Amino acid sequence: MTIEQVPTWVQPSHPAFIAVKTYKSGNFSKYATSATHIPAGTIIANFSTAATPAGDKAYSSLQVSETEHIELNSDLLYANHSCDPNVIFDTTSWTVTAIRDIEEGEPIAFNYLSTEWEMAQAFPCECGSPKCLGEIRGAKYVPTKVLRGYFVNRHIKKMLEQRDQDGAVN
Numbered sequence: 001m002t003i004e005q006v007p008t009w010v011q012p013s014h015p016a017f018i019a020v021k022t023y024k025s026g027n028f029s030k031y032a033t034s035a036t037h038i039p040a041g042t043i044i045a046n047f048s049t050a051a052t053p054a055g056d057k058a059y060s061s062l063q064v065s066e067t068e069h070i071e072l073n074s075d076l077l078y079a080n081h082s083c084d085p086n087v088i089f090d091t092t093s094w095t096v097t098a099i100r101d102i103e104e105g106e107p108i109a110f111n112y113l114s115t116e117w118e119m120a121q122a123f124p125c126e127c128g129s130p131k132c133l134g135e136i137r138g139a140k141y142v143p144t145k146v147l148r149g150y151f152v153n154r155h156i157k158k159m160l161e162q163r164d165q166d167g168a169v170n
């Protein structure tokens, strides 16, 4: 298992919108919550400013194209995955946007399958949503019809199309 990243950035990195909390003991136990009421459509962050290329993909990296992964180098790292997300990480505009109203204190979470083709570190999802997809291994392992209900980034759409043409999972 990957070693947990030690923050190298000044915290809080996005005080207007994000408060980082801890929800359990042990590794990977932090999560981003909303520091305020965030109306749907609000751009919460632009992740291009602090991002750096990731040497290797990791639990902490974000996939931004078919071949490229970045480190966010900010409290956006603590956005957990949810199968019923309230934000999207858009790898075309490099922005994080609320897709519904988010109450103060609510976890800020996105669908990792919208960016990650194959997770560096799979995990059993604890999002608690009735829509929960269970083990999160990457979009590669999910039928396209399941992902149709979600926002997914352009590179994932392309990779799904390629996979389905090759006849692997659909």
Ligand SMILES: C[S@@+](CC[C@H](N)C(=O)[O-])C[C@H]1O[C@@H](n2cnc3c(N)ncnc32)[C@H](O)[C@@H]1O
Binding pocket: 004, 027, 028, 029, 030, 031, 059, 060, 061, 077, 078, 079, 080, 081, 082, 121, 122, 123, 124, 125, 126, 127
């Ligand atoms: C980018 S980090 C998110 C922040 C992480 N919770 C932390 O404390 O560093 C991704 C890791 O968080 C955990 N994680 C994220 N979403 C999760 C979820 N829905 N259920 C269980 N673990 C989750 C997993 O260990 C995953 O590898």
